[in-house]
Amino acid sequence: MRLLRLELGEIGTNCYLLADAAAEETVVIDPAGDFPILWQAVKGLGYPVKYILNTHGHWDHIGANAELQQKTGAPLMIHAADAPLLQQGTDRMFRVRYQPSRADRTLSDGDELPFGAYKLRVLHTPGHTPGGVCFVLSGKAGNELIFSGDTLFQLSIGRTDLPGGSYDDLIHSIRTKLLPLDEKLPVFPGHGPHTFLADEKQYNPFLR
Structure with missing residues (x-):
């Protein structure tokens, strides 16, 4: 499995591309914006996009949703509580506009999305947004x-x-939802560098 991280959009949101060569499938998580850059990366992997996934519905994570949907035909998925945010087309607080999109499927806690030899399990973690x-x-191991x-x-936290x-x-x-998981697991957030659960348990000032 190959993992790519792109910093896209006006504030450098992390967009993640997962590619399973054996299954010839790609997953895109949070297509934040800068569609030409994102599309070049997708084409570079060389596999069809199976899912477009949003961790939540804020403007800086969904800016290229619509273009990626149109280009690939892949289903766009987000938690039901955040799905209405996709269609607003504007964020008044931050005074930004984005192309509206519509979810093809809404996600719930515990959903599992098969992806080649892997699966992506959904954990509903409200707090930053109601539908975060x-x-x-996970794989065979x-x-x-x-x-x-x-x-x-x-x-830090959201x-x-x-x-x-x-x-x-x-x-x-x-x-x-997160801290009970194996503390050795790496964590890839929506902004900034990756970390590990063990480090967050020990050093994150919000979790002490």
């Missing part, structure tokens, strides 16, 4: 890594001062 999710990639969106960052945010919900989500 994390994706846990068990869990391998976590895509945490804006739930958990290196030594904002909770935006509409629909809740600090208490976010801390509860992290403590009940």
